[in-house]
Amino acid sequence: xxxxxxxxxxxxxxxxxxxxxxxxxxxxxxxxxxxxxxxxxxxxxxxxxxxxxxxxxxxxxxxxxxxxxxxxxxxxxxxxxxxxxxxxxxxxxxxxxxxxxxxxxxxxxxxxxxxxxxxxxxxxxxxxxxxxxxxxxxxxxxxxxxxxxxxxxxxxxxxxxxxxxxxxxxxxxxxxxxxxxxxxxxxxxxxxxxxxxxxxxxxxxxxxxxxxxxxxxxxxxxxxxxxxxxxxxxxxxxxxxxxxx
Numbered sequence: 216x217x218x219x220x221x222x223x224x225x226x227x228x229x230x231x232x233x234x235x236x237x238x239x240x241x242x243x244x245x246x247x248x249x250x251x252x253x254x255x256x257x258x259x260x261x262x263x264x265x266x267x268x269x270x271x272x273x274x275x276x277x278x279x280x281x282x283x284x285x286x287x288x289x290x291x292x293x294x295x296x297x298x299x300x301x302x303x304x305x306x307x308x309x310x311x312x313x314x315x316x317x318x319x320x321x322x323x324x325x326x327x328x329x330x331x332x333x334x335x336x337x338x339x340x341x342x343x344x345x346x347x348x349x350x351x352x353x354x355x356x357x358x359x360x361x362x363x364x365x366x367x368x369x370x371x372x373x374x375x376x377x378x379x380x381x382x383x384x385x386x387x388x389x390x391x392x393x394x395x396x397x398x399x400x401x402x403x404x405x406x407x408x409x410x411x412x413x414x415x416x417x418x419x420x421x422x423x424x425x426x427x428x429x430x431x432x433x434x435x436x437x438x439x440x441x442x443x444x445x446x447x448x449x450x451x452x453x454x455x456x457x458x459x460x
Contacts, residue, residue, distance in 0.1 A: 216237060216238065216267065216270055216271060217236070217237070217238060217239045218235065218236065218237055219235065219236040220233070220234075220235050220236075221233070221234050221235070221236065221316075222234075223312075225308050225312060226312070227304050227305075227307040227308040227311060227312065228283060228304050228305065228308050229304075232280075232281055232308060232312075233254050233281050234254050234278055234279060234280045234281060234313065235254055235255060235258065235277075235278075235279045236276060236277070236278055236279075236320075237258075237263050237266075237270055237276065237277040237279070238270040238273070238275060238276030238277055239273060239276065240273035240276065241269070241270075241272075241273045241274040241275040241276055241460060242274065242275050242276070242324060242327070242328055242352070242460045243275075243276055243278060243317045243320075243321050243324050243327045243328070244266075244275045244276065244277050244278065244327065244328045244329075244330060245278050245280060245309070245313070245317070245327050245328070245329050245330070245339075245342070245350070246262075246277055246278065246279040246280065246330055246331060246335070247280060247282065247329070247330070247331035247334075247335035247338035247339050247342070248279070248280070248281070248282050248331065248334070248335050249331070249332055249333040249334050249335050250284060250289065250333055250334035251282070251284045251285055251289055251334075252282060252284075252334070252335070253281055253282070254279045254280055254281040255279070256279075257277070257279045258279070260444045260447075260448075261444065261448050262332075262444070262447065262448060262451060263277060263279075264448075265448040265449075265451050265452050266451060266452060266455065268452070269452070269455050269456075269460070274455075274460045275328070275455070275460060276320075276321065278313070278317055280309065280313060282305070282334075282338070283301065283302075283304070283305045284334060286298075286301050287299070287301040287302040287305060288302060288362060288365040288366070289365065295365075295366035295367075295369040295371075295374060296369075296371055296373070296374075298365070298366065299366075299371065299373035299374045299377065300373060302373075302377055303373060303377075306342075306345070306377075309342060310346055310349060314327070314349050325351060326348075326349065326350055326351030326352065326398075327349060327350050327351070327352070328350070328351075328352035328353070328354065328399075328458075328460075329342050329343045329350045329352070329353050329354075329355075330353070330354040330355070330356070330451070331355065331356070331358070332356045332357055332358075332444075332447045333356075333357050333358065333359075333413075333442065334358075334359070335356075335358075336355040336356050336357055336358020336359070336402075336413075337355075337358045337359045337360060339353060339354070339355050339358070340353060340355045340358055340360055340379055340402065340420075341360075341377055341378075341379055343355075343398075343400075344379050344382075344383060344391075344395070345376070345377075347391060347394035347395055347398060348394065350398075351394070351397070351398045351399070352398055352399040352400075352458060353398070353399070353400050353401060353402070354401045354403070354451065354454050354455070354458075355401065355402045355403070356403050356404070356447050356450050356451065357403070357404050357405065357410060357413045357442050357447070358402065358404070358413060358416065358417070359412060359413060359416050360378070360379040360380045360416040360417070360419065360420050361378050361379070361380040361381065361416060362374060362377070362378050364412070379420065380416065380419050380420065380423070383420075383423045383424075383427075384423055384426075386427075392427060392428075392429065395424075395427075395429045396428065396429055396430065399458050399459065400424070400429070400430070400431035400432065401431070401432045401433075401434070401454050401458070402417050402420055402421070402431065402432075402433050402434070403417075403433075403434040403435075403436065403450055403454065404417045404434075404435060404436070405435075405436045405437065405439075405440025405441055405442065405446055406435055406436065406437060406438045406440060407437070407438055407439050407440045407441040407442070407446075408441040408442065408443075409441060409442035409443075410440070410441065410442045413442065414435065417433060417435070420433070421433040432454075432457075436450070
């Protein structure tokens with residue numbers, strides 16, 4: 216397997232950012248880490264290994280990015296407005312820096328697949344819904360789709376525009392809606408330990424997408440399926456095997 220490490224100074228974040236690449240061809244898959252996680256955790260927890268058949272066959276290439284969660288949504292010492300602004304810096308880093316980096320390597324890719332587990336599930340869904348011109352597929356595993364856990368009831372424009380359960384119900388722009396309808400959308404959650412909040416958010420997401428005629432595969436796994444890596448290692452190859460890559 217081709218594995219690469221890259222690091223550069225982000226003009227949007229004002230600091231060095233790191234990522235790893237796994238693969239040589241196929242659909243670009245942008246992997247967002249868990250809450251406060253790092254770019255190497257996908258490999259460390261066996262997720263790259265779980266994706267290995269798809270990587271080795273040239274169906275996908277993984278791009279595992281870093282996060283700045285500790286500076287944004289998890290930064291309890293900052294006002295929620297400042298946390299949201301820092302997240303927007305991260306948004307620009309992904310769209311204006313990482314996306315062109317991926318396109319240079321994969322010029323024939325029609326769009327990227329966004330994925331992640333837990334907080335990475337939030338990020339993957341939020342980036343997919345905010346930027347359907349960049350992402351045309353989503354596999355969100357055990358994701359939260361609102362930010363009340365981090366900012367409480369606080370809401371301003373930037374928080375709103377990064378809360379899928381807030382902005383999607385009011386979204387009527389046909390440009391977005393048609394791109395969603397042409398995309399592949401998967402959101403999966405277990406119903407075991409530590410999944411209650413994620414189950415609730417996933418049900419709300421399911422209802423919103425159905426109300427707008429947006430096809431999506433919303434999958435609720437069993438009551439023995441916990442919010443943990445062993446289950447995510449089973450889920451990611453299962454869903455990759457069912458998508459058109």
